[in-house]
Amino acid sequence: MNESGFSQRFNPHVIDRRWQKKWEESGCFHAKDNSDRPHSYVLEMFPYPSGRIHMGHVRNYTMGDVLARYRRMKGHEVLHPMGWDAFGMPAENAAMERHVHPREWTMSNIATMREQLKRIGFAIDWSRELATCEPSYYGQEQALFLDLYKAGLVYRKESAVNWDPVDHTVLANEQVIDGRGWRSGALVERRKLNQWFLKITDFADDLLEGLKDLDQWPEKVRAMQENWIGRSQGMQFHFHFDKAPEGFDQIEVFTTRPDTLFGASFVAIACDHPLAKALAEKMAGLPEFIADCQQMGTATEDVETAEKKGFDTGLSLTHPFDKNRKLPLFIANFVLMDYGTGAVFGCPAHDQRDLDFARKYNLPVTRVVAPSPEEAHEPIADKADSRPGIMVNSGFLDGMAYEDAKKAVIQRAEKEGWGKGTTVFRLRDWGVSRQRYWGTPIPIIHCDSCGPVAVPREQLPVTLPDDVSFDKPGNPLERHPTWKNVNCPCCGKPARRETDTLDTFVDSSWYFIRFASQPSDQPFDKKIAEKWLPVGQYIGGVEHAILHLLYARFWTRALQSIGRLDIKEPFTGLFTQGMVTHETYKDAEGHWLAPEQIHKNEEGILLTTEGGPVNVGRVEKMSKSKKNVVDPAPILDQYGADAVRWFMLSDSPPERDLAWTESGIEGCWRFMQRLWRVSAFALDKTSGEDRDLLRRLHCAIKDIGTAIEDLSFNKAVAKIHDLVNAIEKAKPSASRREASRILLRLVAPMVPHLAEEAWDILQEDGFVAETSWPDFDPAMTIEDEIVIAVQVNGKLRDTLTVSRTTSKDELEKLATSSAKVIKMLDGKSPKKVIVVPNRLVNLVV
Numbered sequence: 001m002n003e004s005g006f007s008q009r010f011n012p013h014v015i016d017r018r019w020q021k022k023w024e025e026s027g028c029f030h031a032k033d034n035s036d037r038p039h040s041y042v043l044e045m046f047p048y049p050s051g052r053i054h055m056g057h058v059r060n061y062t063m064g065d066v067l068a069r070y071r072r073m074k075g076h077e078v079l080h081p082m083g084w085d086a087f088g089m090p091a092e093n094a095a096m097e098r099h100v101h102p103r104e105w106t107m108s109n110i111a112t113m114r115e116q117l118k119r120i121g122f123a124i125d126w127s128r129e130l131a132t133c134e135p136s137y138y139g140q141e142q143a144l145f146l147d148l149y150k151a152g153l154v155y156r157k158e159s160a161v162n163w164d165p166v167d168h169t170v171l172a173n174e175q176v177i178d179g180r181g182w183r184s185g186a187l188v189e190r191r192k193l194n195q196w197f198l199k200i201t202d203f204a205d206d207l208l209e210g211l212k213d214l215d216q217w218p219e220k221v222r223a224m225q226e227n228w229i230g231r232s233q234g235m236q237f238h239f240h241f242d243k244a245p246e247g248f249d250q251i252e253v254f255t256t257r258p259d260t261l262f263g264a265s266f267v268a269i270a271c272d273h274p275l276a277k278a279l280a281e282k283m284a285g286l287p288e289f290i291a292d293c294q295q296m297g298t299a300t301e302d303v304e305t306a307e308k309k310g311f312d313t314g315l316s317l318t319h320p321f322d323k324n325r326k327l328p329l330f331i332a333n334f335v336l337m338d339y340g341t342g343a344v345f346g347c348p349a350h351d352q353r354d355l356d357f358a359r360k361y362n363l364p365v366t367r368v369v370a371p372s373p374e375e376a377h378e379p380i381a382d383k384a385d386s387r388p389g390i391m392v393n394s395g396f397l398d399g400m401a402y403e404d405a406k407k408a409v410i411q412r413a414e415k416e417g418w419g420k421g422t423t424v425f426r427l428r429d430w431g432v433s434r435q436r437y438w439g440t441p442i443p444i445i446h447c448d449s450c451g452p453v454a455v456p457r458e459q460l461p462v463t464l465p466d467d468v469s470f471d472k473p474g475n476p477l478e479r480h481p482t483w484k485n486v487n488c489p490c491c492g493k494p495a496r497r498e499t500d501t502l503d504t505f506v507d508s509s510w511y512f513i514r515f516a517s518q519p520s521d522q523p524f525d526k527k528i529a530e531k532w533l534p535v536g537q538y539i540g541g542v543e544h545a546i547l548h549l550l551y552a553r554f555w556t557r558a559l560q561s562i563g564r565l566d567i568k569e570p571f572t573g574l575f576t577q578g579m580v581t582h583e584t585y586k587d588a589e590g591h592w593l594a595p596e597q598i599h600k601n602e603e604g605i606l607l608t609t610e611g612g613p614v615n616v617g618r619v620e621k622m623s624k625s626k627k628n629v630v631d632p633a634p635i636l637d638q639y640g641a642d643a644v645r646w647f648m649l650s651d652s653p654p655e656r657d658l659a660w661t662e663s664g665i666e667g668c669w670r671f672m673q674r675l676w677r678v679s680a681f682a683l684d685k686t687s688g689e690d691r692d693l694l695r696r697l698h699c700a701i702k703d704i705g706t707a708i709e710d711l712s713f714n715k716a717v718a719k720i721h722d723l724v725n726a727i728e729k730a731k732p733s734a735s736r737r738e739a740s741r742i743l744l745r746l747v748a749p750m751v752p753h754l755a756e757e758a759w760d761i762l763q764e765d766g767f768v769a770e771t772s773w774p775d776f777d778p779a780m781t782i783e784d785e786i787v788i789a790v791q792v793n794g795k796l797r798d799t800l801t802v803s804r805t806t807s808k809d810e811l812e813k814l815a816t817s818s819a820k821v822i823k824m825l826d827g828k829s830p831k832k833v834i835v836v837p838n839r840l841v842n843l844v845v
C-alpha cells in the first residue's frame, strides 16, 4: 500500500471487521499456558446474558482490554478471557412469561451478546469461553461441591425461607416486594425448609485478616467486606428468672456493650426462640403474635426497617448486679434467632432499636454513658446516644472510660461465673439451596435408609432435564414426573434426587479458575491454574463488592484447605469502575422520555416528537424506568468501535460516573479523524531533527505507560491529546515522522483498529497488537533547554536560554558578555560572580 491509504477518511465500517477477523484467524490473543513470559491475568466480571450488551459492559470491558493489550505489548503472556454467568431467575421468568425454554432464551442471548462484544474488538481469548449453564461447567462444579461435602464444609440444616402461600413456592428475597409475593401479591410467610449450607464462617477470621494484605483493592470495598464479616468482641451471659417457667432456668444473651448493663430495662427473645415456642402453647395471643412476626421477610433490611413490636410475657429476670432489680421479658420482632443467642438485653439510652421499643412499651430510659461530664444529666429524647464516654449511673463502674468498663464487667462476670467474653461474627453460613430449575443441580440423593448420599463421581454431571413446564409456579424439578426418581447409590433401594439447585453465586465463585484451566475430566489442572492465578487485575462494578467477592475469596480458601489449589486470595488487584449515566427527560405531563423521543429544533431548543416542550432532568444512571438508556449497538454502527472505546476512556476518572453525551461521542469521532491524519506523517520523507517534539514524545511514552498501569485511562487520553497537538504543530522532520509512528503504538491498546490499519499502510510487519510498547529515553524526558536569570547586584537584568549541561564558567562568560549587562556595568568589572547552576548568575559590583 502507499500514501493513498491515508488520503481517505478513517472508515471504521470497513476497517473494524477486517482487523477483528484477522486477529481471530491468527489466534494472536490465545493465552499460552507454557509461555516463558511473565503470566498476567486480566479479568472483568463476566456478564449475565440478559439479552444485549449495555454501556456499563462496554466501559468495563474497554478498561480491561486496554490493560490486557498494554501488558501484552510489555511482553507479558496475557490471559484475558470471557464467559457467561448464565444461570438465574430472569431465564425462568422469560420461560413463564414468554413460553421459551430457559436454555433457548439464554443461548440466544449469549449468541447476540458475543457478536456485540466481538464488534468492539476486545483482545479476548475466545477459545476459553464458557457458560455456567453448560454441563461441562456445572458438572465440574458438582464435583467440587462434593469435595467440600466430603471435607465437612457443606451441611444441611433447617432454615427460614420466604413462602408464597398462594403460589405454593419459595421466593428469593428480591421476589418479595413490600412483604408480598411478586406474582401472587399474597402476604409472604416465613417457613422452615431443610437447606444446604457452605461453612463460610469457618473462614470468618481468615477472610477478615486477609483484607489487610489486599493493598490493591479500593479501601471502600475492604471496609464493606470488613463490615459484612462484622467481628465483634462482646460478652455472653445469662439472666436468672424471678420465677422460672417450666423447663427453662435462665436466658442466655449476647451483647457487644457489657458496659451498658446498668442501663438495661428489659430482656427480649426472638419469636422462634425455644422459650417463645414453649410459652406459645399456653399464653393467649402469643401464637398470633409469633405468626405476625413470621410474616416478615428474611432479608435483614426488612428486620431493620420494620416497626418494632413486642409481646410482654409477664415473666421477669433478675439483674446480675442487683438482686432487687427485675427486668421484664418480651418476645420481640427485631431479635433474630440465628444471631448471638437469639436473646438480648435492651439498653434504650444507647441503642436506637431498644429506644424505639422502650418508648412504645413505656420502659425506663437511663443514661449510663456520658460523652462529657457536663452531659451526665442530658436527657435522651428520640435519638439513642451511641457516642463513647465516661460511665454514669452505673454503681462500681462510675467514672470509668466505657472501654475499661467493658473489661471490668467481663472480668466480674467471669469471676462470678455468670458470663464470659466472646467473639462473634455477623457473617452467617452461606445458604446455597434454591428451589428453582435454572441452576446447578445439587448432586445429592436422599434415601430413606441411608440419608443424604453423594452422587458417585462417575455419574456426574447430574444434568437438568429439558422437558419441564413453567405453566405452574413452584420448582419444575420437583414436579417433573421421573427426573428425581433414582436408586440409592449405597443400598440400591428407590430414592429421590435433591431437587434444589445451587445459588448462582456458587457458579461465579470459581469461573476465574476454570478460565485458567479447563480440562474435560476435572474442574481444573492445579499446576496450570496456579500459573495464572491469582487474577492480577479484576475489574467490575461496586455492586459486587460484598457477596461475589467474599464468596470467591471463601471458595478459593476452601479449595486450598482441601489441597486442590494452593492459592488463598483469588484477586490481587481489584478495580471498581463508575457507572455510565445520561441526562433524563420528561414531557409537560411529567412522563419520562427516551433520548430518541426528543430532538433539537433550529434554535437548539429540545422538543418532543410531537413538538411539545421537554424538561431536562438530572444526569442519572442509565435505567429502563427513567428511559435514559442508550443502546451501544447503533452507536457502534454509526461511529465504529474505536470512537466508542475512546469515549469510554476519556473525560471521567474510571472510578467515577461517566455521562454519555451525543456531543462527546462526536468529539471522539473527530479525534479519530485527526489521529488518522497525523498517522500519515509517518510516511514523510523530510529529514532534520526536532528536539522539542522528541522530548515531548519521550515524556508521552513515559506518562502514558504510567497512566495505564495506574488504570488512570483518562490521564492517558489527555496525554495522547497533548502529543497529537504537538505533532500537528510541528514542522515536517525526521522527528515528526518518528513521533507519528510511535504514536500508533501508544494508541494501539485504546483504538486498536485504527492503529492496526495505519500500521498496515506503513508496511510494518505483523500486528501492532503484537509489537512491543515503545521505550523512552530518560535523558530525553528532561527539558534540556533552561532559562537562567542574569542579575546585577541582585536585580534581574537579562535572561539566558542555555542547555542544561552548560558549565559554570560558560555561564559566567555568557552573562558577562550580555549586551544589557555590559551596559549596566558601565565599564566596571564585577567584584564577585555568583553562579547557581540551572538558576542564575549574579554579578556583584
Ligand code: ANZ
Binding pocket: 230, 232, 254, 255, 256, 257, 260, 334, 335, 336, 337, 338, 339, 340, 341, 342, 343, 344, 345, 346, 347, 349, 350, 351, 426
Ligand atoms: C446491649 C446493648 C446496648 C447492645 C447498647 C447494643 C447497644 P452487632 O454490633 O451488630 O454485633 N443483639 C444481640 N443479639 C441479637 C439478636 N439475635 N438479634 C438482634 N439483636 C441482637 O450487634 C450486637 C448487639 O445487637 C448486641 O449488643 C445486642 O444489643 C444486639 F447500648 O446488647 B446489645
Ligand code: ZN
Binding pocket: 447, 448, 449, 450, 451, 488, 489, 490, 491, 492, 493, 495
Ligand atoms: Zn440407601
